[in-house]
Amino acid sequence: xxxxxxxxxxxxxxxxxxxxxxxxxxxxxxxxxxxxxxxxxxxxxxxxxxxxxxxxxxxxxxxxxxxxxxxxxxxxxxxxxxxxxxxxxxxxxxxxxxxxxxxxxxxxxxxxxxxxxxxxxxxxxxxxxxxxxxxxxxxxxxxxxxxxxxxxxxxxxxxxxxxxxxxxxxxxxxx
Amino acid sequence: xxxxxxxxxxxxxxxxxxxxxxxxxxxxxxxxxxxxxxxxxxxxxxxxxxxxxxxxxxxxxxxxxxxxxxxxxxxxxxxxxxxxxxxxxxxxxxxxxxxxxxxxxxxxxxxxxxxxxxxxxxxxxxxxxxxxxxxxxxxxxxxxxxxxxxxxxxxxxxxxxxxxxxxxxxxxxxx
DNA sequence: TGACGCATGTAAAACGTTACATGATTTG
DNA sequence: CAAATCATGTAACGTTTTACATGCGTCA
Numbered sequence: 187x188x189x190x191x192x193x194x195x196x197x198x199x200x201x202x203x204x205x206x207x208x209x210x211x212x213x214x215x216x217x218x219x220x221x222x223x224x225x226x227x228x229x230x231x232x233x234x235x236x237x238x239x240x241x242x243x244x245x246x247x248x249x250x251x252x253x254x255x256x257x258x259x260x261x262x263x264x265x266x267x268x269x270x271x272x273x274x275x276x277x278x279x280x281x282x283x284x285x286x287x288x289x290x291x292x293x294x295x296x297x298x299x300x301x302x303x304x305x306x307x308x309x310x311x312x313x314x315x316x317x318x319x320x321x322x323x324x325x326x327x328x329x330x331x332x333x334x335x336x337x338x339x340x341x342x343x344x345x346x347x348x349x350x351x352x353x354x355x356x357x358x359x360x361x
Numbered sequence: 362x363x364x365x366x367x368x369x370x371x372x373x374x375x376x377x378x379x380x381x382x383x384x385x386x387x388x389x390x391x392x393x394x395x396x397x398x399x400x401x402x403x404x405x406x407x408x409x410x411x412x413x414x415x416x417x418x419x420x421x422x423x424x425x426x427x428x429x430x431x432x433x434x435x436x437x438x439x440x441x442x443x444x445x446x447x448x449x450x451x452x453x454x455x456x457x458x459x460x461x462x463x464x465x466x467x468x469x470x471x472x473x474x475x476x477x478x479x480x481x482x483x484x485x486x487x488x489x490x491x492x493x494x495x496x497x498x499x500x501x502x503x504x505x506x507x508x509x510x511x512x513x514x515x516x517x518x519x520x521x522x523x524x525x526x527x528x529x530x531x532x533x534x535x536x
Numbered sequence: 537t538g539a540c541g542c543a544t545g546t547a548a549a550a551c552g553t554t555a556c557a558t559g560a561t562t563t564g
Numbered sequence: 565c566a567a568a569t570c571a572t573g574t575a576a577c578g579t580t581t582t583a584c585a586t587g588c589g590t591c592a
Contacts, residue, residue, distance in 0.1 A: 188580095189579080189580080192459060217453075218454065218459060220452040222581055224547095246542095248588045269463050270467060276456065281450050336522055340518075347514050364551080400551080403574085424559085425570080
């Protein structure tokens with residue numbers, strides 16, 4: 187599920203502009219996926235060429251015209267295939283664990299700081315999920331709710347794990 | 362911590378060839394980072410040009426000559442700066458959650474299957490960590506051990522989370 | 537008046553993988 | 565006899581971000 191397929195999936199809900207899609211992307215899927223305009227606009231254009239979407243121009247005064255993209259049957263098929271495809275997870279890269287791996291080389295005070303930076307990152311994600319909650323309760327379908335709950339458990343587990351780590355490292359510093 | 366910086370970090374342990382570095386990479390950091398030869402060799406060459414490492418040729422019969430790379434003071438500095446740098450987490454992309462988000466569009470039987478595929482992926486990671494254990498107990502420093510324990514807790518939490526999800530979805534299917 | 541929201545887009549760069557090529561030696 | 569290990573490397577490709585460019589309306 188690269189950005190292209192995810193965009194096709196979002197278009198199942200109905201025609202959207204690139205701008206709209208970015209907002210949907212960042213809000214609904216913000217917890218586990220993201221996309222910049224620099225990828226969205228070229229991808230939509232490419233999808234149109236390939237017949238996965240169709241574009242309709244909505245003329246506007248003052249503002250740039252809106253390009254409203256709508257899924258074709260072919261585009262729908264491409265998405266459904268991707269959705270049903272065997273799950274393959276691309277190699278996971280964890281910035282924090284990579285740092286931790288080399289902590290032996292780092293001065294003592296900076297170690298705790300970096301873990302705290304990680305904790306504040308996690309808290310940021312917890313906060314973002316909390317803000318998302320009303321939207322989930324209103325608009326989300328059953329699986330999107332499960333997605334949300336998975337995310338909440340995930341970040342809370344992560345937080346506890348990081349807290350334990352901090353305790354262990356603080357302990358070492360004082361011995 | 363891109364591949365380049367991670368390689369520099371691994372070179373702190375002493376001079377290594379690109380081939381050695383790949384093995385260190387895949388075994389020690391395999392749980393949370395990876396690198397292919399297609400990235401390692403060009404990066405080492407570039408690092409030499411930039412004065413971050415120095416290369417010494419070890420002539421061999423039959424086999425290609427070994428290029429042994431050693432960290433320079435400048436390379437050490439570059440790594441230490443990266444290690445100490447403020448922690449920034451690049452946007453997290455979760456293949457599984459992205460799928461789950463669109464599960465409403467998927468036929469019922471395929472849903473459970475994909476979650477089971479995810480579980481078997483997690484089990485694979487748990488297994489890989491288990492295999493790594495002897496090496497950690499022998500060679501790892503204190504922080505690499507913490508790294509390992511973090512990893513173990515992480516995958517176990519993930520597994521439980523996925524199991525709960527499966528239960529919830531199975532429940533729905535039978536109602 | 538400056539920032540933000542709306543709305544589009546391009547070009548360059550960064551980062552990385554996959555597939556290919558070479559070729560000897562060892563192991564099953 | 566085939567496959568894996570050792571050891572290097574290149575070329576093509578894919579994906580995505582960043583930075584830039586445009587320009588109007590609105591809100592503080």
